[in-house]
Amino acid sequence: MGSFGRFLLKRSLQGVVVILGVISVLFALRYVTPGSPVDFIAPLDASDATRRRIAESLGLNQPFYVQYGDYVVSLLQGEMGYSYRSRTAVAPRVFAKLPATLELAVAATVVAVILSIPLGVISATRRHTGPDYAATVFSFLGISTPNFWLGVMLVILFAVQFGVFPTSGRPVGLLDALGHLVVIAGPERGWALPLNVGPFLAAMQNWLLHVTLPAITLGTYFTALITRLTRSGMLDELGQGYVQAARAKGLPTTLVRYRHALRNTLIPVITVVGLQLGTLIGGAVITEAVFDWPGLGSLIIDAINNRDWPLIQGSLVVIGAGFVVVNVVVDALYVRLNPRVLE
Amino acid sequence: MSRDVDRREFLTLAGTAAGAATLAGCSGGNETATETNDGSTATDTEASEELPEPETREEHLQRTNRLVHDDAPWIFLNRQYSVYGKSADIEWEARRDERIDGYAIEPTGSKSSVTITQSKMDTGLDPHDHRETTTDNIVTQAYEGLLERDREGKVINQLATGYERLEAGQVRFELRSGVSFHSGDSLTKEDVAFSINRIVDPEAGDLESSQSDQLAGVTGAEPADGDSAVIVSSDGINPVVFALFATYCDIVNKSWIESNDTAYINSNMEGTGPFMLDTYEQDVQVVFESYDDYYMDAAPADQLTIQSASEPSTRVNQLLNDETDIIVNVPPQNISQIQNADNASISAVPSTRIIYNAMIYNREPFDSVEFRQAMNHAVDLESIVSNVLGSFGDQTGQPTLEGFTGYNPDLDPYPYDTDEAERLVEESGYAGAEIELHTPSGRYLKDLEISQAVVSYIDELENVSASVKQRDFGTLVDELVGDLEASPSFYLIGWGNAAFDASQTIIPLLTTGGALTSYNNDRVDELMDQAQSMGGES
Numbered sequence: 001m002g003s004f005g006r007f008l009l010k011r012s013l014q015g016v017v018v019i020l021g022v023i024s025v026l027f028a029l030r031y032v033t034p035g036s037p038v039d040f041i042a043p044l045d046a047s048d049a050t051r052r053r054i055a056e057s058l059g060l061n062q063p064f065y066v067q068y069g070d071y072v073v074s075l076l077q078g079e080m081g082y083s084y085r086s087r088t089a090v091a092p093r094v095f096a097k098l099p100a101t102l103e104l105a106v107a108a109t110v111v112a113v114i115l116s117i118p119l120g121v122i123s124a125t126r127r128h129t130g131p132d133y134a135a136t137v138f139s140f141l142g143i144s145t146p147n148f149w150l151g152v153m154l155v156i157l158f159a160v161q162f163g164v165f166p167t168s169g170r171p172v173g174l175l176d177a178l179g180h181l182v183v184i185a186g187p188e189r190g191w192a193l194p195l196n197v198g199p200f201l202a203a204m205q206n207w208l209l210h211v212t213l214p215a216i217t218l219g220t221y222f223t224a225l226i227t228r229l230t231r232s233g234m235l236d237e238l239g240q241g242y243v244q245a246a247r248a249k250g251l252p253t254t255l256v257r258y259r260h261a262l263r264n265t266l267i268p269v270i271t272v273v274g275l276q277l278g279t280l281i282g283g284a285v286i287t288e289a290v291f292d293w294p295g296l297g298s299l300i301i302d303a304i305n306n307r308d309w310p311l312i313q314g315s316l317v318v319i320g321a322g323f324v325v326v327n328v329v330v331d332a333l334y335v336r337l338n339p340r341v342l343e
Numbered sequence: 344m345s346r347d348v349d350r351r352e353f354l355t356l357a358g359t360a361a362g363a364a365t366l367a368g369c370s371g372g373n374e375t376a377t378e379t380n381d382g383s384t385a386t387d388t389e390a391s392e393e394l395p396e397p398e399t400r401e402e403h404l405q406r407t408n409r410l411v412h413d414d415a416p417w418i419f420l421n422r423q424y425s426v427y428g429k430s431a432d433i434e435w436e437a438r439r440d441e442r443i444d445g446y447a448i449e450p451t452g453s454k455s456s457v458t459i460t461q462s463k464m465d466t467g468l469d470p471h472d473h474r475e476t477t478t479d480n481i482v483t484q485a486y487e488g489l490l491e492r493d494r495e496g497k498v499i500n501q502l503a504t505g506y507e508r509l510e511a512g513q514v515r516f517e518l519r520s521g522v523s524f525h526s527g528d529s530l531t532k533e534d535v536a537f538s539i540n541r542i543v544d545p546e547a548g549d550l551e552s553s554q555s556d557q558l559a560g561v562t563g564a565e566p567a568d569g570d571s572a573v574i575v576s577s578d579g580i581n582p583v584v585f586a587l588f589a590t591y592c593d594i595v596n597k598s599w600i601e602s603n604d605t606a607y608i609n610s611n612m613e614g615t616g617p618f619m620l621d622t623y624e625q626d627v628q629v630v631f632e633s634y635d636d637y638y639m640d641a642a643p644a645d646q647l648t649i650q651s652a653s654e655p656s657t658r659v660n661q662l663l664n665d666e667t668d669i670i671v672n673v674p675p676q677n678i679s680q681i682q683n684a685d686n687a688s689i690s691a692v693p694s695t696r697i698i699y700n701a702m703i704y705n706r707e708p709f710d711s712v713e714f715r716q717a718m719n720h721a722v723d724l725e726s727i728v729s730n731v732l733g734s735f736g737d738q739t740g741q742p743t744l745e746g747f748t749g750y751n752p753d754l755d756p757y758p759y760d761t762d763e764a765e766r767l768v769e770e771s772g773y774a775g776a777e778i779e780l781h782t783p784s785g786r787y788l789k790d791l792e793i794s795q796a797v798v799s800y801i802d803e804l805e806n807v808s809a810s811v812k813q814r815d816f817g818t819l820v821d822e823l824v825g826d827l828e829a830s831p832s833f834y835l836i837g838w839g840n841a842a843f844d845a846s847q848t849i850i851p852l853l854t855t856g857g858a859l860t861s862y863n864n865d866r867v868d869e870l871m872d873q874a875q876s877m878g879g880e881s
Contacts, residue, residue: 035817046556057551086467087605155660167660292652294627307817
């Protein structure tokens with residue numbers, strides 16, 4: 001196994017330990033958080049006997065270690081227990097929400113990356129000019145604008161006033177849209193590019209219309225952050241000796257900027273993008289609420305408000321695992337871009 | 344079994360177990376025998392005004408309301424309104440009981456489908472395994488009960504065609520014929536008896552129903568011999584039994600329930616209602632189709648979709664953008680926006696929920712009746728209703744809402760009078776008191792804002808200072824349902840009473856041993872005990 005393989009294995013094992021820690025901490029939290037799930041299931045005027053029977057039916061009368069053991073065993077079996085409130089299995093419910101959250105997080109990241117890196121580069125290469133000032137103002141606004149306000153404003157402007165976008169919802173998922181291609185261009189029909197792409201395009205258009213405003217809302221802060229990061233990184237790199245040397249050797253300015261300086265600038269940017277993607281997976285709660293986007297954020301908020309611990313734990317374990325996976329991937333990319341990390 | 348024991352068991356099953364002291368108080372039976380714990384006599388008013396002894400159940404409830412008004416264990420705040428936004432493409436009016444009946448929605452023009460946006464989705468589709476209005480609004484499109492209520496709250500027949508009392512502990516429901524479940528199975532009396540038993544008896548349906556306390560005093564049901572009817576048994580006379588059946592106990596298909604597991608029952612539906620389940624996306628939406636074989640005319644809408652948006656502004660935008668037809672809980676600040684729109688309007692109705700500030704009767708300074716009355720005089724309720732609630736609320740002066748059985752029309756809200764409030768505070772001996780109001784935020788309409796207004800009015804008194812403490816609702820409830828000694832002395836909470844009967848507010852909130860009680864008054868206990876042993880129907 002090469003050094004890169006050993007690095008990946010080490011990181012992955014560390015990730016497993018982190019996930020086990022997340023599971024244990026989450027389980028312990030239920031015992032230090034005030035408010036019993038029974039209070040949210042039973043009516044306010046329920047008798048003590050009813051409360052006791054509900055607690056027993058949920059297994060809450062079992063000792064801590066029995067409940068913890070049962071939970072870990074169920075996780076190892078690929079299950080996450082049953083919701084206290086709806087009595088339905090947690091795992092399918094969480095995984096049904098995961099695509100919506102991932103779509104929104106990735107779409108916000110795409111919006112941010114597409115806008116922020118060119119803005120950052122322009123800002124750095126045209127320092128103290130109009131475009132630089134404009135990018136700086138945009139960055140400050142983006143960082144300081146609360147996304148619940150921005151979301152509501154975008155809806156009022158582009159949905160209610162102009163009718164360009166729908167106000168909320170996610171009638172079609174990205175995978176559902178892509179599924180049209182799979183059905184048409186499956187093995188039985190051959191793998192040639194299908195001619196009839198109408199349903200696919202219609203579904204994609206529907207998805208894009210619904211995801212655009214939430215992605216902009218969620219991605220604005222992120223865009224501003226990466227713009228600032230790219231600008232300062234680019235300025236640092238442009239002042240380095242190797243850039244001066246490349247210019248002295250007569251390399252074109254464009255080549256020096258985009259092949260050499262930008263590439264080195266992107267190393268910390270990728271790290272931040274990766275970390276932010278993990279944050280977006282778990283942190284899109286407000287945006288999901290404003291746009292009624294059916295992701296994990298709204299599920300977790302409801303679960304917390306109802307003290308539905310199996311659902312809270314299931315959702316957060318998945319988010320924690322997602323965070324770990326993203327970090328491992330980012331570390332791997334980082335190594336690829338800068339092999340000196342392994343030394 | 345003695346009559347007294349019957350009463351004791353009834354109150355226990357109602358989740359409001361009256362203690363031994365309460366029942367002992369019953370035997371007293373005269374005005375001079377009872378004295379409140381704070382030393383003031385709750386019967387002073389009765390004696391001084393020479394009120395006659397109440398005779399009927401209604402009179403007992405009204406007298407109780409008078410005692411509670413005078414003794415002021417609460418700051419009586421407001422009756423909450425249910426405020427909906429509705430599209431110009433439908434004809435529909437809001438109901439008093441907060442439910443949205445899809446059968447009553449009529450699409451206009453070429454429209455055939457209707458969409459409702461709630462604040463939350465269901466917590467599962469089992470009609471016996473929930474207690475929230477948001478879930479009710481979904482399951483009651485497909486499931487029906489024996490009785491129901493009309494828009495004004497009057498009890499009417501649904502799957503029953505008639506009902507009667509047989510004796511003190513038994514009532515009989517005659518069943519409608521020609522009713523079928525969505526699977527095509529015919530409704531039988533065995534289904535009805537099973538449905539009732541599934542709620543009240545954990546052994547009968549393998550379910551610990553959170554609705555068991557809502558069928559207060561009901562002990563079971565069995566099919567009647569020969570006829571299409573069921574006999575329901577209760578502990579004691581159970582005067583509210585028909586009111587309870589008009590609110591709870593949806594009828595399920597016995598064989599369907601017995602042949603499916605909990606998860607399946609919570610994600611599928613098999614009722615007799617006007618709509619049958621088409622698709623169920625948990626936490627996202629529920630789509631119903633009109634049930635062609637419904638025993639009455641088919642629903643005006645061919646398709647009914649129920650979805651949710653937790654943010655009020657999102658719901659409002661959906662309505663204004665023609666993406667939905669009905670939205671719930673329109674906040675006061677958005678009402679004019681909807682009223683001014685061409686494609687939408689407001690439908691508002693007084694709800695069954697009262698908002699109040701409880702003051703624990705045996706804690707300083709609230710152990711003084713003068714201090715409690717002073718707090719009621721200190722608050723400008725009219726201004727709160729007008730400015731905080733946008734006039735979508737009613738002032739209250741007693742625990743029972745207007746239109747409910749037992750409402751006392753002679754009682755007005757306490758007048759706003761700061762001079763009187765300050766005088767009463769001095770008289771109480773608690774001048775200089777500092778009090779803290781515990782309040783949830785976001786649980787009830789403008790709850791935090793109401794609390795802030797209440798506290799600012801009290802703080803304006805020269806001899807009392809007040810502050811507000813925001814609380815997580817779950818944590819607050821945890822304290823309120825536990826040991827009374829551990830609960831806050833002064834808190835805001837709301838109480839919905841879907842039975843439209845004073846007893847279902849007073850027993851749990853204001854009698855000794857009530858599940859959420861903040862008050863102890865032997866005379867109130869006695870009157871309620873007597874009222875619950877009388878047959879007057881609500």
